[in-house]
Amino acid sequence: MISIIESGMLVPVLGVLAGIIIPLSVFIWLYYEGKGKRETIREIAKNIDDPSKLEDLLGIFEERKKEPIDYRRSGVVTLFVGIGLFLFGFVITVAPIEGIGLLVGAIGIGQIVAGYLYPNTSEELTNAVEKYEES
Numbered sequence: 001m002i003s004i005i006e007s008g009m010l011v012p013v014l015g016v017l018a019g020i021i022i023p024l025s026v027f028i029w030l031y032y033e034g035k036g037k038r039e040t041i042r043e044i045a046k047n048i049d050d051p052s053k054l055e056d057l058l059g060i061f062e063e064r065k066k067e068p069i070d071y072r073r074s075g076v077v078t079l080f081v082g083i084g085l086f087l088f089g090f091v092i093t094v095a096p097i098e099g100i101g102l103l104v105g106a107i108g109i110g111q112i113v114a115g116y117l118y119p120n121t122s123e124e125l126t127n128a129v130e131k132y133e134e135s
Contacts, residue, residue, distance in 0.1 A: 072115030079108025 004010050041057065048054050082105025089097025 071111045075108045075111030079105050
């Protein structure tokens with residue numbers, strides 16, 4: 001019987017197994033990472049009688065950002081990544097990388113424009129509403 005190594009099938013088999021093992025290990029890792037937080041919240045909640053304190057505690061453990069996405073900041077980062085890719089392709093004289101750099105730079109410019117067209121911070125939204133109400 002021919003083994004996997006002798007038949008040259010080792011790399012494809014490892015590739016398929018990696019496609020299965022990596023997502024499963026990430027899910028297990030995230031489960032055990034959050035398990036300690038959930039148990040801690042449960043124990044603290046048992047000892048708290050005031051519901052408002054419990055809501056404050058849950059707000060502390062909440063991981064989501066309350067701030068909206070700043071498209072201007074991410075647009076500038078994306079723009080400079082595109083410029084870097086373009087220059088990298090220019091230096092090593094590879095045309096496809098230059099094109100990819102231009103594409104990424106154009107996406108960055110689009111994000112910057114979107115950041116100015118759509119206000120996203122609460123202060124900008126308040127100012128926009130006040131300007132609308134004045135006119």
